[in-house]
Amino acid sequence: MRQCLALSSIVFSVLLVSPSVYAEAVYAAVASNFTDAMKDIAQQYEAESGNKVVLTFGSSGKFVAQIQHGAPFQVFLSADQNKPDALEKAGLVAANSRFTYAIGALALWSAKPNFIDNNDAHLKSGDFNKVALANPKLAPYGVAAMEVLAGLGLTESTKEKWVMGENISQTYQFVSTGNADLGFVALSQIMSQGQIKSGSSWIIPTDQYSPIRQDAVLLKSAEHNVAAQGLLDYLRSDKARSIIHSYGYQTE
Amino acid sequence: MLSPSDLEAIWLTFRVATTVTVILLLIGTPIAWWLARTRSRLKGPISAIVALPLVLPPTVLGFYLLIAMGPNGFIGQLTQELGLGTLPFTFWGLIVASVFYSLPFVVQPIQNAIEAIGERPLEVAATLRAGSWDRFFTVVLPLAKPGFITAAILGFTHTVGEFGVVLMIGGNIPGQTRVVSVQIYDHVEALEYDQAHKLAAIMIIFSFLVLLSLYSFQRKNTLWGAK
Structure with missing residues (x-):
């Protein structure tokens, strides 16, 4: 009986958990300068994880305004550090999720x-x-x-x-x-x-301007979203980094 | 309350809209006259071309104007031949683009007004030996006056509200192409919501007042016409 219960609870938990692990859609707002690189990265992430990535490209400033007013994004890749900072101060970012994903040239x-x-x-x-x-x-x-x-x-x-x-x-x-x-x-x-x-x-030699550090964050509303977290983890992987470098960016 | 650059944007917007309205009345009137009276098979296609900016996204119009007015586009080649350089990023480039963009708002009210006059008053005037210019100034212009006023107001306000086209061909140059709508966009993008609110409020109040005066004017006019 106990085995049966254990088995059924495993089956049940798999049923419950699997939809949130696989074939979930991640909505990402991406700064327009990162468009081409992100398309490549998202494609690879989709292939490896089975999750779907829905990308929206635009200016970081507009995304901040939209996110403040409830836009359904889970991940935000900014063109700078100020805007993720502003969102963080507004309490809209998941704790400790912020990192520099690329340094622009x-x-x-x-x-x-x-x-x-x-x-x-x-x-x-x-x-x-x-x-x-x-x-x-x-x-x-x-x-x-x-x-x-x-x-x-x-x-x-x-x-x-x-x-x-x-x-x-x-x-x-x-x-x-x-x-x-x-x-x-x-x-x-x-x-x-x-x-x-x-x-x-x-x-232009990089010593002629201050580094263009571009930060990514997981938004508070997606704090427990495994697929969104997965995309951000993937963004830090070696595979993603080599794509990022091929478009002329540096990474930390 | 408003920064110097906001005031500069307002003054520029006023100059652009005024210039565009004057040009549109000058070129829109003959087009409207022709469209109102022609039996040509070209009437359909020309009407459609005039009405295109009503349905095209401004960014599409702006993008094609950027290409057409650029150094390799046909308008750009023409302006370069004439020694004028290329038009994007200049005050006059903005004027040319706005004329395209606001054309239907001026042509259609005038066309409707001329059509409403009908043939009869013109024929009567002709029997009294009025020449065609005479007929236009003494018969058409007074009778179609409400149409002209509506056209001027719509042309002006629509140009003030223009955004997508300017964004595409403007280049955001203070005093040249940075109009109020672009300035508001800049404030929003830079997260300066206070300044954005101020300018946006001015724009809403202005547009409301203009439209209010337009509709009260039209109402008075229909009453007068019915009498």
Whole structure:
């Protein structure tokens, strides 16, 4: 009788637990600069875990506003550290879940081949119509771009030629459509498999701007969600890291 | 209460909307006139093109304008030939985009007003030897006045409320392309909800008052017309 009870309780607990372990959907809000890398990582995680990952890409600022007002995300991958910090202060983050999943790299890019010679010469020459950058008020890549310009003493001389994207995707769009000759974009947008995909670029030495540390958090509402926790664990695994590196990011 | 950059955005928005309204009345009137009176088979396709911005997502319109006005697009090639450079990220680029975007809001009220006049008053005027310009200014304009006023108000307010298109082609340049709607978006994105609320409240009150005056004006006019 006792065995029977034990057996049935095992069966019962498997029935209860299994749906929450397998084939669960994880809703993740992801900063747009991490789009390509996250698609690859999510695909691998889905294959290995059997869970499904539903990705939403956008600007971190908008995600914070949405999460504060009950958006059904479980995981948030920000483009910076301030926004996860703000959510943490608002008590919306699961304790000790925050970590830096990637350190972003900045590149000066042109859609035209041979326009930039992997150095700052063309930027210094002033021989371009516009230079696109992400709005530094909103995007950490914009802050980094301003630091590079200031470091080169070009802030004042290029100011007239700035055009600002609301986020790094829009900045990329301004350059890729040829409306701006040059632009400061995320290296991850122009790099795949460790190679620059098109145009010409200057991969800016990392000592010219403060590190763009991007933090991820598990949201309070998903504190006990095994699949969501699993995705964050996977994000820290060696497999995920090698994907992250292939898009030009560094990790801790 | 408002920061200098908020005030700059409000002033810019006012300049953009005024310029666009004037241009739209100038080009929208002949289009509306033609659409109201033509029997051409082109009437359907032209009406559809004019009405497209009503249904297209502004981001789609903005994205194609960014490409078309860019250095490789056909508008961009034209403006470069004329020595004007390219239009995105400039005040005039915003004007061109807004003219496309608000066109149906100006053409349709004027077209309806002209259609409502019908042929009869124009024929009478013609028998009195009024030339076509004369007929337009002495018959059509006074009779279709409510339509023109509605068109101007809708064109103006719709341009003030424009966001998606500006976001795509603006480049967020203070005094050039950073209009109120973009400024509000920036405040929200930067988590500056206080400033966002202030500007948004101003926008809601302004839009409400304008629409209120439009509808009271229309009501008065129908009463007058019925008398």
